[in-house]
Amino acid sequence: MTFSGRGALWGDAWRRFRRNRNALAGLFIIAVLVFMAIFAPLLAPQDPVRGELRERDFPPFWWSGAVKPGSAEGKAEKRVEAVLGPDEEAGQLGTFEISFDDDEEAEVRVPKHYYLFGTDDLGRDLFSRVVYGARLSLVIGFISVGIALLAGMVLGLVSGFWSGWIDELIMRGMDILLSIPYVLLAILIVAILGPSLVNAMIAIGIVSVPGFARITRGSVLSLKQSEYVQASRVLGAGDLHIITRHILRNSLSPLIVQTSLSFASAILSAAALGFLGLGAQPPTPEWGAMLADGRTLLLVSPWAVIFPGMAITLSVIGFNLLGDGLRDALDVRMKD
Amino acid sequence: MEGEKVGRYLLRRICMMIPVLLVLSLLIFLMIETIPGDPAEIILGDHATPEALARLRTEMGLDRPWFVRYGAFLGRVVRGDLGESLISGAPVLDEIKAKLAATMELSVFALAVAVVVGVFVGFLSAWKQNSLFDYLSTVGALLGVSMPIYWLGFLMIIFFSLHLGWLPTSGRTTATLSLIPVTGFYGIDALLAGDWHAFRDVLAHLVMPSLCLATVPMATIARMTRSSMLEALNQDYVRTAKAKGVSTGKIISVHAFKNASIPIITVLGLQFGTLMGGAILTESVFSWPGVGTWILQGIMARDYAVISGGTLVVSALFILVNLGVDILYAFLDPRIRY
Numbered sequence: 001m002t003f004s005g006r007g008a009l010w011g012d013a014w015r016r017f018r019r020n021r022n023a024l025a026g027l028f029i030i031a032v033l034v035f036m037a038i039f040a041p042l043l044a045p046q047d048p049v050r051g052e053l054r055e056r057d058f059p060p061f062w063w064s065g066a067v068k069p070g071s072a073e074g075k076a077e078k079r080v081e082a083v084l085g086p087d088e089e090a091g092q093l094g095t096f097e098i099s100f101d102d103d104e105e106a107e108v109r110v111p112k113h114y115y116l117f118g119t120d121d122l123g124r125d126l127f128s129r130v131v132y133g134a135r136l137s138l139v140i141g142f143i144s145v146g147i148a149l150l151a152g153m154v155l156g157l158v159s160g161f162w163s164g165w166i167d168e169l170i171m172r173g174m175d176i177l178l179s180i181p182y183v184l185l186a187i188l189i190v191a192i193l194g195p196s197l198v199n200a201m202i203a204i205g206i207v208s209v210p211g212f213a214r215i216t217r218g219s220v221l222s223l224k225q226s227e228y229v230q231a232s233r234v235l236g237a238g239d240l241h242i243i244t245r246h247i248l249r250n251s252l253s254p255l256i257v258q259t260s261l262s263f264a265s266a267i268l269s270a271a272a273l274g275f276l277g278l279g280a281q282p283p284t285p286e287w288g289a290m291l292a293d294g295r296t297l298l299l300v301s302p303w304a305v306i307f308p309g310m311a312i313t314l315s316v317i318g319f320n321l322l323g324d325g326l327r328d329a330l331d332v333r334m335k336d
Numbered sequence: 337m338e339g340e341k342v343g344r345y346l347l348r349r350i351c352m353m354i355p356v357l358l359v360l361s362l363l364i365f366l367m368i369e370t371i372p373g374d375p376a377e378i379i380l381g382d383h384a385t386p387e388a389l390a391r392l393r394t395e396m397g398l399d400r401p402w403f404v405r406y407g408a409f410l411g412r413v414v415r416g417d418l419g420e421s422l423i424s425g426a427p428v429l430d431e432i433k434a435k436l437a438a439t440m441e442l443s444v445f446a447l448a449v450a451v452v453v454g455v456f457v458g459f460l461s462a463w464k465q466n467s468l469f470d471y472l473s474t475v476g477a478l479l480g481v482s483m484p485i486y487w488l489g490f491l492m493i494i495f496f497s498l499h500l501g502w503l504p505t506s507g508r509t510t511a512t513l514s515l516i517p518v519t520g521f522y523g524i525d526a527l528l529a530g531d532w533h534a535f536r537d538v539l540a541h542l543v544m545p546s547l548c549l550a551t552v553p554m555a556t557i558a559r560m561t562r563s564s565m566l567e568a569l570n571q572d573y574v575r576t577a578k579a580k581g582v583s584t585g586k587i588i589s590v591h592a593f594k595n596a597s598i599p600i601i602t603v604l605g606l607q608f609g610t611l612m613g614g615a616i617l618t619e620s621v622f623s624w625p626g627v628g629t630w631i632l633q634g635i636m637a638r639d640y641a642v643i644s645g646g647t648l649v650v651s652a653l654f655i656l657v658n659l660g661v662d663i664l665y666a667f668l669d670p671r672i673r674y
Contacts, residue, residue, distance in 0.1 A: 176356045179658065180651045183613025188647050191635050192367040264482065271484055272617055276632060291487060295621075302494045309487030316482040 016329040023325020029318030036134040044128035045113065048285040051124030054109075057301045061114040069111045118303040120293060122283075126304060129285035130311050136286045137315055140201055140270040141263040147205025149259060152212020157243060159213070160220030171217070174210040182207055186269060190278045197286065200279035204269045208262050215258050219251035253330040260323035264316045271312045287312045349662060353655055360651050361413060364644040365406050418645035423637055428645035432627065436649075437520025438508060439626035442618070443611050445542055446549035450607070454554040455600065458561025462569065463588070473558060480555025485614055489548040489621035496544065504541050506623035509534070549618040553607040560603040564596040571595070598665075605661025609654055 017023050036043060059066045111119075117126035155174070159167040177185065189203035223229055229246050237245075273279035274288030282289060287308040294304030380388060393399050397408055412419070418428035457477075461470040497505040508522055509515060515534050517525055523542070526535035568574065569592050577587050616628035623629070627646055634642030 172352075172355065175352070176359045179356045179655050180360060181609040181612040181654050183616060184647055184650060184654075187616070187631070187635070188363060188367065188643075191643055192363070192370060195635075268482075268484060272486070275484070275486055275617070276620060277636065288484070291484070291490070295490065298490060298494055299498050302498075305487070305490045305494070309484060309490070312487065313479070313483045317478060320478065320482055 026321025046125035048132040055123035060118040117307040132285040144204035148208035156213040156216025160217035195278040197280040200273045264319035419641035422639040445546040450550040450553035454557030458558040462565035477555040545622040568592040
């Protein structure tokens with residue numbers, strides 16, 4: 001009976017989830033992300049880390065004014081126009097540019113391949129880098145949210161189940177963590193541990209612990225009073241049995257929702273740390289670090305900034321939509 | 337009786353700040369401790385004699401256990417001595433004061449934009465629920481909380497500065513502009529000097545950074561306003577007022593909005609932390625010479641006096657603001673229990 005009851009709960013949730021178009025869209029985005037991460041070596045046409053300098057700063061092949069691979073004629077004029085724009089000045093400066101025409105290498109640069117997202121200033125294919133970046137973002141999400149979920153769950157269980165001074169100690173500790181601005185705390189932890197991708201994950205994990213601890217504690221407190229827990233205790237069940245059998249299982253829903261939403265903020269924070277030079281280090285194809293690479297070339301190659309940022313935004317939207325959808329489907333009323 | 341309760345609550349909240357600040361200072365102290373290398377060796381150089389090194393270590397207290405040094409560190413911090421910057425050699429506290437004005441100007445402007453636009457959009461969404469506007473603003477709010485704000489900053493620079501040439505890409509003023517800082521808030525300084533040209537220049541530099549910084553709070557406030565307005569509009573007293581024939585405008589302003597404003601104010605307080613974190617990113621994008629850029633430069637140069645002083649001051653400010661919001665909240669909502 002318990003089994004069919006539990007099955008019905010998840011079945012209900014799934015039926016509600018399926019009717020929610022936003023949630024499905026979120027799930028779809030995440031599916032694409034996971035697909036990209038798993039099959040990155042097959043999907044990426046080029047090496048994500050090594051580039052050819054001759055291939056640097058090429059726009060996506062569909063960009064207006066982009067030179068197609070394999071074409072070699074009429075490039076000189078086009079190039080001048082692309083650089084100077086069709087202003088009056090172009091006439092004067094144009095002659096200057098064209099006088100370098102003998103130097104074919106410098107003047108007419110023709111890409112070797114069709115680049116979907118263009119190339120960066122080191123000649124690396126941005127599409128390949130973005131695809132590999134999906135791997136990193138998911139790994140960052142898993143590890144930092146994993147740290148937060150585990151630590152937060154244990155702390156929340158302990159403080160909710162046994163109450164008293166230990167509860168006071170843990171929750172005040174969480175208050176302290178919450179009273180330092182999120183990004184600043186992450187930066188401080190990275191400054192202590194040293195800038196690297198692993199340390200960024202640890203920092204994000206630590207910063208996300210209080211959310212999980214509070215949610216777990218809240219549901220433990222309400223479940224502790226429930227009749228079936230009381231009944232179980234009367235029947236002689238020990239603390240461990242009650243925690244694993246009754247309390248953990250029934251506080252799953254809010255934790256699942258929080259996990260999805262934390263994934264979103266972990267991806268966002270890791271990218272921010274990478275952007276600030278405190279997370280993944282070059283030449284790692286991490287989206288935030290790629291934005292930092294591309295920032296010096298906003299005028300010349302805006303695509304180096306546009307596509308990594310789009311990848312971050314879409315993944316974060318995916319996890320936010322999924323989280324909101326799960327909240328509705330699992331019927332979780334959350335504070336904050 | 338009531339007053340005594342409020343007083344006790346305030347006292348408790350203020351006492352709570354002490355352990356928070358202690359833990360924070362311990363974290364920062366540990367950070368300084370983990371710098372590789374012996375400070376005495378760094379100061380005296382490679383050719384120092386062992387005796388000289390030992391003497392300096394004793395002088396600096398490096399031979400004493402860590403908790404004694406932590407105590408000394410705390411003592412200096414309490415006296416307002418945050419050390420000197422390695423880069424500029426100036427006292428950290430003086431530098432923070434100058435940088436803080438720049439960050440404050442940006443944050444205040446951003447928060448104002450976020451509140452005005454956020455409340456307006458959220459309000460209209462709730463009023464015209466399920467309309468096209470409601471749909472668009474919901475999508476916009478989702479985008480706002482999901483987008484990296486530095487990316488939005490770059491997109492704005494590409495479009496408004498590089499493409500259209502309307503707005504300056506970075507900084508607080510044009511380099512050639514001469515403005516005598518009185519308050520440190522350049523907008524106010526320009527007005528005080530009666531210099532309209534300077535005022536326009538300052539405003540032009542503020543537009544993109546403050547919009548960028550305002551994104552997340554704006555989206556959050558819009559969402560919160562929408563949901564709490566919807567909740568208020570469904571209350572019995574609103575229905576009663578409608579049935580009594582009270583005008584729409586009055587229902588909204590007197591009945592619904594007043595009750596919806598409490599959660600909005602709470603969210604507003606929470607946004608201050610977001611703003612502080614966002615300021616670091618925004619300042620980095622627009623080369624805004626504020627606390628964020630300054631701390632970041634400190635991290636890059638391993639200037640620990642700057643990192644520790646900066647984080648300590650910013651966090652203390654954040655904690656104070658939160659306290660202020662909590663107190664305000666307690667006064668606004670009579671239902672709150674202490």
